[in-house]
Amino acid sequence: MAKRISEAEKQREATDQGLKQLGSLVYDQINQGEFPWVMMQSRSIDNIQYDPHVRQYILGDRMIKRHSRNIKHIRPFTQLVWTAWFARELVRQRKTSTLREAYYSARGQRDIEYTDQQESDNIITDLEVALNKAREDFGIFPEERSAIFGDITIEYTVPGYEGRRTNLTDHPDGIMVGPAVTSSEFIETTANKILVVEKGAMFTRLVEEQAHKKFNAILIHTAGQSPRSTRSIIHRLNKDWGMPVYIFTDGDPWGVHIAQVICSGSANAAHLRGLTTPDAQWIGVWASDIIDYKLPTENLTEFDKKRLTELQADPRYSEDPWKEQIELFIKIQKKAELEAFSRYGLTYIVDKYLPEKIAAATAS
Amino acid sequence: MAKRISEAEKQREATDQGLKQLGSLVYDQINQGEFPWVMMQSRSIDNIQYDPHVRQYILGDRMIKRHSRNIKHIRPFTQLVWTAWFARELVRQRKTSTLREAYYSARGQRDIEYTDQQESDNIITDLEVALNKAREDFGIFPEERSAIFGDITIEYTVPGYEGRRTNLTDHPDGIMVGPAVTSSEFIETTANKILVVEKGAMFTRLVEEQAHKKFNAILIHTAGQSPRSTRSIIHRLNKDWGMPVYIFTDGDPWGVHIAQVICSGSANAAHLRGLTTPDAQWIGVWASDIIDYKLPTENLTEFDKKRLTELQADPRYSEDPWKEQIELFIKIQKKAELEAFSRYGLTYIVDKYLPEKIAAATAS
DSSP: OOOOOOHHHHHHHHHHHHHHHHHHHHHHHHHTTOOOEEEEEOOSGGGEEEETTTTEEEEOSOEEEEETTSTTTHHHHHHHHHHHHHHHHHHHHTOOEEHHHHHHHHHHSTTOOOSSHHHHHHHHHHHHHHHTSOGGGGTEEOSOOEEEESSEEEEOOSTTOTTOEEETTSOTTOEEESHHHHTOEEEEESOOEEEEESOHHHHHHHHHTTHHHHTTEEEEEOOSSOOHHHHHHHHHHHHHHOOOEEEEOOBSHHHHHHHHHHHHOOGGGTTOOSSOOTTOEEEESOHHHHHHTTOOOEEOOHHHHHHHHHHHTSGGGSSTTHHHHHHHHHHHTEEBOGGGGGGGOTTHIIIIIHHHHHHHHHHO | OOOOOOHHHHHHHHHHHHHHHHHHHHHHHHHTTOOOEEEEEOOSGGGEEEETTTTEEEEOSOEEEEETTSTTTHHHHHHHHHHHHHHHHHHHHTOOEEHHHHHHHHHHSTTOOOSSHHHHHHHHHHHHHHHTSOGGGGTEEOSOOEEEESSEEEEOOSTTOTTOEEETTSOTTOEEESHHHHTOEEEEESOOEEEEESOHHHHHHHHHTTHHHHTTEEEEEOOSSOOHHHHHHHHHHHHHHOOOEEEEOOBSHHHHHHHHHHHHOOGGGTTOOSSOOTTOEEEESOHHHHHHTTOOOEEOOHHHHHHHHHHHTSGGGSSTTHHHHHHHHHHHTEEBOGGGGGGGOTTHIIIIIHHHHHHHHHHO
């Protein structure tokens, strides 16, 4: 039997191809006596628009040509070519790196200059656009780590672990989501839904209360705004296995936006697909939950209020529950954290709140 | 054969005993017609001193009596008794909680008032002092999570996982250090040293470069200032198995202090034992490494400089390498991050820097 080629391996080869093509293009241009250039979609703000059809921000049709003949472009052009070389090395050697390591690696190379890490991050995003691939595909990961727990068997594809399977209930503290989990294949599961929480404390609570069994769920901890690798895992679980996704966050504008970014992505990632889960449902903590469950609250700060006003101007918040909940937050001028449910005992959130909210979300 | 009683189980029973004693004391006092009181060591600054013998901060002999007859003491006395009840529930039910959940749980109880979480955290520390136990012993954990990786087999003791063994190389993204790993027993290992890093990116780099094999080491990621549970794991590995501990951090005052806290603890935990590893060695990034390895640097900020001056006033920094390195940081006015070594390629830190520094530390 021929060796099965994993999805991760296919991705890796496609990325490698893309990088080689980019390099060949530049070589060909030079061979033909041309100043080399690269064409890509513009990422300027006026070329980013919300697409209600795919339910995420996307880049428009405007293209830019980064041309080494243009004195202003030589620097970013050179940086882009170097970054592509660095990415290719990562892919070839099956290594990963972080944005920061990529920046420092550049600083070690002759003639590749960056003013600061922001400039380097920016070029990495350019490479994503040029290749139409997420940087995780070419091995550049964020430092933040989220976690996962639940009855799902995965198969690793990273060097030294190829083909090794593991069940994500193996470790009661949860499994960190790093390059290895992100590039793994999902083999089988008994779960039929995904519960996403923004906080480690609540994640631990859910594991401890065996919420994965009670709700037949895979538990995912985003550690605040979820890293893209975690969003891509949520996307895959939802798409491949049709699992509904329920998100619960702190009841404040920041929690609201953490949920929204899982649903529809961010403007920064308008050039990427496969990171959003438009059908994911934000089930709480809603402003109405604060009232209905008589939660301990804090007053909204000026910063919170400003943020709520910004969210109201964003087209993604024009429908309920987003719209009405934002209005209600503004009306009651209060916020509440996930942990606020502890006032009714540590297990209340699992025994009472979540079942009610999931039932309501399923019915709607 | 009698069932083996795990170390964690013994700890749990001792904590349960301590809490019962505290409760009995209060009951007895009431039964005898007395206003109940609790005696504990004072945590005020003038009762905290550095003990060069045990090489950590300790509490002095001064005691305070928290007396319910004193109108000023009624509030903290009641809070302490409630917190002890809450802790006992955690221990009895084998649950864990966070500082924040404890605070919100209190807010749900009649007559237990807190102005803010700080007040609640403070009372939890009082309970630590009264019981002479770390709050992790009575199930209250921090939210921050660090990670561990390496050839060590542990046995879980948490409900549902009792007796289950796992090897900490099972997951190439590392194993999160939460309540389950913290309360596990260490069964066997082939490692003979511990490498502690402060950053996730470097942790991932070490795993990817198989540093655990190259150095025969257990890798620990502290995620910044290390949580107490992680410090207690480092302490145990050092004490039980005699493993030397090598710490490497960013080359700046914050990194220096992360290393120092692993060695000698913090003044906040002066009432606790078992969290420090006085023989752990801070091996870098030193100010002299910045010069010797020609690392890319940033200038020290005013904030960095102020912090270095503070460290100079701390008795724990009166010996080398601390002393000379702090002086050198001040002299060169530069700092460097762990990732700065990437300028020489991603593997340089594992191929060259670490072997050199570990060899030097071992020779010294």
